[in-house]
Amino acid sequence: MDIAKFVQRRKSLHISQVRMCEGICTQSTLSKFECGGHVPSLKILSKLCARIGLTIDDLNESNKVSANQLKEDLDSLERELVMENYQKVLKGLSAIDEKQLDSMLLKMQFYYLRGLMGALINQPPEEVLYDFSQILNDLDESHETIFTQLVYVGSGVMYNRLQQADRANFYFKKVHSFIRNVLKDEQLYFNRVGDNYLRLLTMIFFTASYYNSVGQLKASQKLVDKGVEMCSEHHVTYFLPRLKFLAAKNAIEEKEDQAVVDRLINEVLAFARINDNQVIEVKAAALNTRYEKGESLADLTP
Template identity: 55%
Template sequence: MDIKKFVDRRKALKLSQMKLCKGICTQATLSKFERNGRVPSLSILNRLCARMGITVDELNEDPASSIAAIRKRLNIIERDLMMEKYLKVQAALKEIDEAQITGIPLRMQFFYLRGMLNAVTNKKPDEVLFDFSQILDELDEKHQTIFTQLAYVGSGITYTRINQPARADFFFKKAHDFIRASLKETLVNEEYADYLRLLTLIFYTANYYANKGNLNLSDQLIDSGVALCSQNHVTYYLPRLKFLAAENAVQEKADRSDIQRLLSEALAFARLNHNQVIELRVAALKKGYVSRV
């Protein structure tokens, strides 16, 4: 971080330390930052920079760590996470220096990705919940962004795994309420910005309720997810949604032809998206289902 750029900007605006930090932080906090490089909290630093008409990212000396470059890397990782390429996601996250991510939205995205990866790959609960707490307790204290909802779902996955059903149900109910409200918004706003993340919420919530035996609610969520994919012309989640629908259909003892159709659709979309995980699951379910009928 280029602290000299920060100091030069303050002096160019003829702002004293006391005037710049008034209502934001103590002068001692600002002095420690300018003299010793002790970076204050991101919320404080963002407000100090905003008062001078600059952004935190402008203080970053490394062009490779610019907001655009980091956003691109995180978006690629998020896409791979949706397609269950967990080893690739793990390797990519390890290459990112958390300290270089200064913007609050990007930090939330980073903690969501690392937390969700750890949740779905059965890492230690405290590791998972620590990342989500960064969002819930620090970066989105008012719980207004979709990253809070994603943190709820990841927390629900973790509490399900460690057999704390009341807590899991608490978080998934919050996610379900958000999904219902968001789906109404997509009916009037075709450019809903977070539809891919909404699909993530829909899939994991549908999967949760399927495992609880509430197949009707799960099917409703799956149908909403498929409709959202169609509306936005995306196929990332179709393999997983169609496969989950096939699993539900088996549990519901649906017609053999319906189950076969869903499995065929899941396989077709898995091949289209190079999702080998779903291809293997389809093969296993086909084999198990045939042996039972």
């Protein structure tokens, strides 16, 4: 981040530090940014930049090419994570030098992805929580970006896998509440920083999966239905195979008619092939086999 550009603009406008931070932050916060390179929250930095006619992107222009490439790389890894290509995600994240991440949004995306990836492959909790704390305690201290909600998802996933039911429920209740508010006014949601439908679907899917795992099948299915509807409306197909898998699993556990279950399993396979999601193809075959044999589905997760 080109902090010198910020300072130069402020001084050229003859704005003192006291006047600059009035109504936005403390002088100490501004001084730490200008002299020590400690970047304040996104909300504060946006307001400070606006006061002198700049944007956060203006401060990142010197690194625009590399920043654009890093964004493309991280966006690609985010899609691969949805497709459960975990080895590809791990390799991609390990190839990124954290020091190159000058943009706060890129930093949050990186730590969110690495933290969620860690939760999904059962990395030590302290490593997962370290990545999440970078967002909650530093980059998004005021908890106003979508990445805070995604951290709650990752925390819920981690605690559910650790069989710490109360903690998992705490985080997924927060996420579910956020989802309900979003669905009341999607336009309000898309005024938030870093929002897109893939991230909203990430929250919907993992919350639906959590409810299935604890036997709250109706709550799970309601979210699945909304997720499928959203995939159709906004042409975001990455989650369809996994959402359809959850629908089939819910139907089996709700003892739906065989015709309904067979149709859903066929849909899982069809969408898995369309999206080249071999992981779900294998899981769907296992789901079908266990269903036919009347075996437990408890350890089958989408």
